Amino acid sequence: xxxxxxxxxxxxxxxNTSAKFQKCQTELFLSLIDKKYNKVxxxxxxxxxxxxxxxxHKKFIHCSGCDVFFDYRKKEIAEYAxxxxxxxxxxxxxxFSDNLFDxxxxxxxxxxxxxxxxxxKESIRVCKKGGEIIIGTPNYWRITxxxxxxxxxxxxxxxxxxxxxxxxxxxxxxxxKELVEKIIYASDGKINHDNISVFPCWLGxxxxxxxxxxxxPLLNNLCHFFFIKFKKPxxxx
Numbered sequence: 001x002x003x004x005x006x007x008x009x010x011x012x013x014x015x016n017t018s019a020k021f022q023k024c025q026t027e028l029f030l031s032l033i034d035k036k037y038n039k040v041x042x043x044x045x046x047x048x049x050x051x052x053x054x055x056x057h058k059k060f061i062h063c064s065g066c067d068v069f070f071d072y073r074k075k076e077i078a079e080y081a082x083x084x085x086x087x088x089x090x091x092x093x094x095x096f097s098d099n100l101f102d103x104x105x106x107x108x109x110x111x112x113x114x115x116x117x118x119x120x121k122e123s124i125r126v127c128k129k130g131g132e133i134i135i136g137t138p139n140y141w142r143i144t145x146x147x148x149x150x151x152x153x154x155x156x157x158x159x160x161x162x163x164x165x166x167x168x169x170x171x172x173x174x175x176x177k178e179l180v181e182k183i184i185y186a187s188d189g190k191i192n193h194d195n196i197s198v199f200p201c202w203l204g205x206x207x208x209x210x211x212x213x214x215x216x217p218l219l220n221n222l223c224h225f226f227f228i229k230f231k232k233p234x235x236x237x
Contacts, residue, residue: 008073008076009047009048009049009052009073009076009077010052010076012047012049013026013049013052013053013056019209020202020204020209020210020211020213021201021202021204021206021209021211021224021225024201024202024211024213025136025201025202025225026053028199028201028227029050029053029107029134029136029227030053030054030057030059032134032199032227032229033054033057033059033060033103033134035059036058036059036060036061037054037059037060037061037102037103037132038061038062038102039061039062039064039100039101039102039103040054040060040061040062040063040064040101040102040103040104040105041064041065041066041094041096041100041101041103041104041105041126042063042064042065042066042105042106042107043066043067043094043104043105043106043109043119043122043123044066044067044089044106044107044108044109044112045065045066045067045072045086046067046069046071046072046164046165047071047072047073048063048065048071048072048073048074048076048077049107050105050107051063051065051072051077051081051084052073052076052077052080055077055079055080055081056080058080060080060081060103061081061082061083062081062082062083062084063077063081063083063084063085064084064085064086064087064096064101065084065085065086065087066086066087066088066089066094066095066096067086067088067089068088068089069165070086070088071164071165072084072086074086092113092114092115092118092119092122093122094122094123094125094126096126097126098125098126099125099126099127099128099129100126100127100128101126101127101128101131102127102128102131102132103127103131103132103133103134104123104124104126104127104131104132104133104134105133105134105135105136106119106123106134106135106136107136108136108137108138109135109137110135110137110174110179111137111138111170111171111172111173111174112168112169112170112171113171114171116172116182117182117185117186120135120182120183120186120187121186121187123135124186124187124191124232127232128232129232129233129234130231130232130233130234131231131232132229132230132231132232133229133230133231133232134227134228134229135179135183135227135228136201136225136226136227136228137173137174137179137225137226137228138170138173138174138224138225139173139174139175139176139200139221139222139223139224139225139226140173140174140175140178141175141221141222142203142222142223142224142225143203143204143205143222143224144205144206144207145173146222156170156171156172156173157169157170157171158170158173175221176198176200176220176221176226176228179228180193180196180198180228183196183228183230184196187233190233191230191231191232191233195230195231195233196228196229196230197228197229197230198226198227198228199226199227199228199229200215200220200221200223200225200226201223201224201225201226201227202215202223202224202225203215203219203222203223203224204224206224211224
């Protein structure tokens with residue numbers, strides 16, 4: 001499926017400087033990619049916004065994207081990366097060999113996936129031993145969900161409206177500890193709590209563009225979004 005939305009990634013990046021959540025999300029992502037990565041994979045890449053951000057800031061050298069939609073903006077990303085490729089996901093299997101990437105990341109993807117355990121396993125599989133994996137997803141306990149909960153309106157699957165790809169459906173949303181436990185389970189216990197870091201991102205109401213970037217520790221569980229970052233251990237499968 002080819003998408004005909006032509007908004008450039010450069011324009012989205014510029015617009016996000018005035019959108020408080022998106023600005024905070026982008027800046028936190030940049031803080032997590034704290035070195036230069038040779039081979040990078042964005043899973044469920046869409047247009048490849050975060051591939052673009054990493055390449056723009058000279059953190060990504062060779063960028064790969066995979067999705068079920070053909071919308072990865074290879075030309076724009078290639079302005080800043082040495083090489084860019086796209087492959088389509090078939091049958092929920094990532095179309096890459098084992099132990100290939102220095103960094104595997106996904107943004108706003110896992111909440112849409114039927115089999116989230118298999119999704120995590122596949123992300124670990126294609127990552128190099130000692131490589132890094134980053135997963136970004138909305139927080140179940142964010143403020144807007146709490147209001148929905150109070151009025152008995154928080155139900156899953158949850159229709160978030162339409163985006164460039166049709167109806168945007170969240171099959172589930174995660175509490176931070178819950179997703180950590182799923183990662184440990186998906187790794188057969190080879191990844192443990194000590195290997196996993198959680199990074200809360202923003203607190204506020206997205207539709208009103210009102211919120212705060214730096215959360216007091218007591219409010220971390222109410223964040224709008226969070227990142228989880230961990231390394232693939234150097235074990236033999």
